[in-house]
Amino acid sequence: MTERRKKAIIRRRIFIALLAVLLAVLIALIAVIVAVIKNGSNTNNNNSSDISFVSSEQNLSEPDDSSSQEDTPSEPExxxxxxxxxxxxxxxxxxxxxxxxxxxxxxxxxxxxxxxxxxxxxxxxxxxxxxxxxxxxxxxxxxxxxxxxxxxxxxxxxxxxxxxxxxxxxxxxxxxxxxxxxxxxxxxxxxxxxxxxxxxxxxxxxxxxxxxxxxxxxxxxxxxxxxxxxxxxxxxxxxxxxxxxxxxxxxxxxxxxxxxxxxxxxxxxxxxxxxxxxxxxxxxxxxxxxxxxxxxx
Ligand SMILES: [Zn+2]
Known part of the structure; x- marks a missing residue:
């Protein structure tokens, strides 16, 4: 094998390695983005289901409580x-x-x-x-x-x-x-x-x-x-x-x-x-x- 051919093979390997690394980074990035989006939508779902439900319950019950307390004096005791x-x-x-x-x-x-x-x-x-x-x-x-x-x-x-x-x-x-x-x-x-x-x-x-x-x-x-x-x-x-x-x-x-x-x-x-x-x-x-x-x- 000539010196030139050896160098060409090394360059190609380096290129392939770099490409592989780049691909790996890209896949990792996509995975992270997908994970983040998934996570985000999950917590959004959580918010809109559990938390907002609870808070809407509180919103419903809290004014109800206070309004019934306010209403009491107006109704004859x-x-x-x-x-x-x-x-x-x-x-x-x-x-x-x-x-x-x-x-x-x-x-x-x-x-x-x-x-x-x-x-x-x-x-x-x-x-x-x-x-x-x-x-x-x-x-x-x-x-x-x-x-x-x-x-x-x-x-x-x-x-x-x-x-x-x-x-x-x-x-x-x-x-x-x-x-x-x-x-x-x-x-x-x-x-x-x-x-x-x-x-x-x-x-x-x-x-x-x-x-x-x-x-x-x-x-x-x-x-x-x-x-x-x-x-x-x-x-x-x-x-x-x-x-x-x-x-x-x-x-x-x-x-x-x-x-x-x-x-x-x-x-x-x-x-x-x-x-x-x-x-x-x-x-x-x-x-x-x-x-x-x-x-x-
Ligand atoms: Zn008196």
Whole structure:
């Protein structure tokens, strides 16, 4: 073999080897590309099947959950009492009446058409016998439930006219030697008493002895379920302006009462917390019915 032929054979072998390498690289490349495409389409499939299905499920279920939570308040929340009475838990009466927030002068006459007689089975006083019709189903259901529990709860003093309130106030003024300021911490002036609204009641004997009765214990445990709060608690006179009255309970609504008790607030503090100013916002939150006009409208 000549030197030239040997070189030619070597060159051809190198060429074939190079071609083989190139082919191998090409095949490898194609394999990689195919693998990548396959993989990609697989994960896409995964996404569109499993993951997107899950997420679409979540998308369906999540807004459903939240919307049903949002919907709940708009549907009346019903509390069924042990005696079978259905009460709307959302209904509220947050009208604030105290020494600084008096009722309008014409409230006393306008409220009359909204008053209803409390059936004698629920009360132990024939002198004052009426309550605001909005409160009637709640107070009667509460007294009936207490009586079903063997507790002799009775309404003593519900609605009082300005005239009756004035008599009580003047008697108290005389009792404390003419000091009207001092008298007002025990008996409110006409138009500044919750009793003038028809939204509250004193129970049984309207005296300090009420605190040590089973009726008071029952009220502390159950009154909020009927929308009533202890309006003038111990150690809150600096806020309410009224001495501790274990017998005086005010209707605010079931959900309001539960929240007020949970937060440990007076009505003054609760309304302030809601950033409601009765003087500034006479026709504010109608769901709460905060104004005197709304109570007799
Ligand atoms: Zn009272």
């Amino acid at each position: 019903v509390f069924v009492t042990p005696t079978g009475v259905e009460l709307d838990a959302d209904f509220g009466r947050l009208l604030l009446i105290n020494g600084e927030n008096a009722l309008p002068d014409d409230y006393d006459t306008k409220v009359r058409e909204y008053l209803v007689e409390i059936d004698p089975q629920y009360r132990n006083n024939n002198y004052v016998t009426q309550i605001h019709k909005d409160v009637y189903p709640y107070i009667t259901a509460m007294v009936a439930a207490a009586q079903a529990d063997g507790v002799d709860l009775r309404v003593w003093s519900p609605f009082r006219s300005y005239a009756i309130q004035n008599d009580l106030f003047q008697k108290q003024v005389n009792r404390v030697g003419g000091d009207e300021e001092k008298a007002a911490t025990v008996v409110a002036r006409p138009g500044t008493s919750e009793h003038n609204t028809g939204l509250c009641a004193d129970f049984n004997m309207a005296s300090d002895t009420f605190e040590s009765t089973p009726m008071y214990t029952w009220m502390c445990e159950n009154a909020e379920n009927y929308g009533f709060i202890l309006r003038y608690p111990k150690d809150k006179q600096h806020i309410t302006g009224v001495i501790y009255e274990s017998w005086h309970w005010r209707f605010v609504g079931i959900n309001n009462a539960k929240l007020i008790n949970e937060l440990g607030l007076t009505l003054e503090e609760f309304i302030e917390m809601k950033n409601f100013d009765p003087a500034m916002d006479m026709y504010g939150d109608d769901s709460a019915s905060n104004t005197a006009e709304q109570i007799i409208d």
